[in-house]
Amino acid sequence: MSFPIADWPDLPAALIAEVRDFVRIDHQADDAAIDAFVRSAASLCEDFTGQMLIARSVTDMLPARREWQKLKRLPVQSIVSVEAVGADGIAAAFAVEDYALDIDSDGIGWIRLHRSDGGSRIRVAYSAGLATDWDELPAGLRQGIVRMAGYLYANRDGVDAGGPPSAVTALWRPFRRMRMA
Known part of the structure; x- marks a missing residue:
């Protein structure tokens, strides 16, 4: 990690x-x-x-799925952006209504897509760290x-x-x- x-x-x-x-x-x-x-x-x-330990910016690449997925680093402080990444590597921001975010009491960040636009991956930018x-x-x-x-x-x-x-x-x-x- x-x-x-x-x-x-x-x-x-x-x-x-x-x-x-x-x-x-x-x-x-x-x-x-x-x-x-x-x-x-x-x-x-x-x-x-x-x-x-110290809050830093993190980017995770995750599969484009409609079920809840955990972000990889802990503890998540804030989730900044969610983008669809096509097979050609071109990224496009999702509209806010196209996904749901959650940061639970353990500092685990979660993301779920409401719909998939055919892209195979999503890029999530967030900040994580204890201090x-x-x-x-x-x-x-x-x-x-x-x-x-x-x-x-x-x-x-x-x-x-x-x-x-x-x-x-x-x-x-x-x-x-x-x-x-």
């Missing part, structure tokens, strides 16, 4: 400083490496929890990311101290969303 690291919003300097403090370094020479480790740790957190920025991220997730980034920094030379700290999964587990296929 991970997004490419390049899709992450800029990291605040305070988050880099948190990791620096955690690993007890007092220089900024490794800030670029710490930035990369924080991004990797955040991506691992998303994979583990099954939820996007709008790093400062709004729940403390347990943020602390787990700091700890994981610190672990990656400390073991960057390939010397493994026995695997990631179990405290990381303990901090992330309350936020974990399991999805059944």
Whole structure:
């Protein structure tokens, strides 16, 4: 469920400083490496929890069906547009009365077409994420990311101290969303 690291919003300097403090370094020479480790740790957190951390724009391609379909990323904040995509790749917006949308209490986004115009796919653009920025991220997730980034920094030379700290999964587990296929 991970997004490419390049899709992450800029990291605040305070988050880099948190990791620096955690690993007890007092220089900024490794800030670029710490930035990369924080991004990797955040991506691992998303994979583990099954939820996007920071709200970002997402586009799903789904089959054009008349039954309810789930959007792929969680938690959905808003659904922006629905388009029919023809076999030639040309997209055309659906009229609002041609589909129904829902975001349930679990943050799962749903879409259903009222009619099909012969297109085989639909493109749904939406926003998903737990927080709008790093400062709004729940403390347990943020602390787990700091700890994981610190672990990656400390073991960057390939010397493994026995695997990631179990405290990381303990901090992330309350936020974990399991999805059944």
